[in-house]
Amino acid sequence: LWTPAQIIEDQIARVREQVGDRHVLLGLSGGVDSSVVAALLHKAIGDQLACVFVDNGLLRKAEGEQVMETFARHMGVKVIRVNAEPLFLSKLEGEADPEAKRKIIGNTFIEVFDEEASKIEGVDFLAQGTIYPDVIESAAAKTGKAHVIKSHHNVGGLPETMKLTLVEPLRELFKDEVRKLGVELGLPYDMVYRHPFPGPGLGVRILGEVKKEYADILREADAIFIEELHKADWYHKTSQAFAVFLPVRSVGVVGDARRYEWVIALRAVETIDFMTARWAHLPYELLETVSNRIINEITGVSRVTYDVSSKPPATIEWE
Numbered sequence: 001l002w003t004p005a006q007i008i009e010d011q012i013a014r015v016r017e018q019v020g021d022r023h024v025l026l027g028l029s030g031g032v033d034s035s036v037v038a039a040l041l042h043k044a045i046g047d048q049l050a051c052v053f054v055d056n057g058l059l060r061k062a063e064g065e066q067v068m069e070t071f072a073r074h075m076g077v078k079v080i081r082v083n084a085e086p087l088f089l090s091k092l093e094g095e096a097d098p099e100a101k102r103k104i105i106g107n108t109f110i111e112v113f114d115e116e117a118s119k120i121e122g123v124d125f126l127a128q129g130t131i132y133p134d135v136i137e138s139a140a141a142k143t144g145k146a147h148v149i150k151s152h153h154n155v156g157g158l159p160e161t162m163k164l165t166l167v168e169p170l171r172e173l174f175k176d177e178v179r180k181l182g183v184e185l186g187l188p189y190d191m192v193y194r195h196p197f198p199g200p201g202l203g204v205r206i207l208g209e210v211k212k213e214y215a216d217i218l219r220e221a222d223a224i225f226i227e228e229l230h231k232a233d234w235y236h237k238t239s240q241a242f243a244v245f246l247p248v249r250s251v252g253v254v255g256d257a258r259r260y261e262w263v264i265a266l267r268a269v270e271t272i273d274f275m276t277a278r279w280a281h282l283p284y285e286l287l288e289t290v291s292n293r294i295i296n297e298i299t300g301v302s303r304v305t306y307d308v309s310s311k312p313p314a315t316i317e318w319e
């Protein structure tokens with residue numbers, strides 16, 4: 001039987017064998033898979049690993065800082081942080097179609113990553129957090145939105161111009177095994193056991209056109225929701241929970257004045273496989289606290305709703 005420690009040891013040996021004294025590039029997203037690859041490769045080859053973290057402006061609150069804190073500061077991993085928010089937002093301007101938005105975000109990621117990669121000299125390998133289900137998924141039908149993005153970020157192959165060999169140390173592992181490796185490698189528990197976050201990020205949680213104003217509001221609302229879920233000990237009882245920005249104006253009364261402001265929807269689900277899901281029966285008191293905080297603390301939001309739709313037919317994400 002394999003233990004996480006043995007898998008790590010085995011993978012370290014394999015990576016050293018494959019890479020020798022050459023250099024490896026990794027796209028670090030802050031998600032579990034790429035984080036575990038970063039920790040593993042750092043342990044295996046130290047300074048021969050360079051990571052690129054692309055901030056697309058569609059990340060959760062403080063996500064970029066957390067990535068830099070964990071990897072750059074604590075572990076001493078070489079991480080290049082690229083602030084690509086203005087580029088992503090300008091490319092998304094005027095686009096309201098969900099699949100078109102996904103494509104723009106995926107393609108822009110590749111463009112930015114490619115450009116950063118070309119600035120780093122002497123790189124021969126590209127590391128990826130491909131896990132076993134990704135391999136299966138991309139071998140199967142080439143449909144489904146999750147696949148489209150995964151194909152950009154993971155198994156779909158490299159941009160033509162990048163002549164790099166792949167390093168994929170998690171290719172044979174399932175998610176729960178990857179998490180155990182992460183803990184064994186010393187990554188923070190909260191990072192390793194975080195809810196999944198889609199590649200296009202807040203881009204598909206802002207319905208229709210993406211704007212910085214919307215993303216900023218959504219980030220705050222989402223952070224309040226997640227913070228209260230943790231406080232109430234409900235975070236780990238849900239499989240995925242997040243806020244959604246609805247670009248509609250709903251009326252609110254402040255003093256004698258009527259104000260038309262944005263609406264935030266809360267979504268929390270319980271699921272095993274993410275193919276079907278039940279909306280989480282969160283306590284009313286928790287929903288009340290979250291709603292009050294969002295409305296009181298965030299300018300521009302006057303109404304909060306809770307999504308009570310199960311999948312199918314309602315997908316987990318709203319787009």
Ligand code: XMP
Pocket residue numbers: 102145146149150196197198199200240274311314315316317318319
């Ligand atoms: P749905 O909304 O299809 O989501 O019920 C199922 C799971 O997939 C995630 N998801 C995505 N992940 N790129 C991703 O990397 C995407 O475009 C995408 N769309 C949905 C979703 O967050 C949920 O965990």
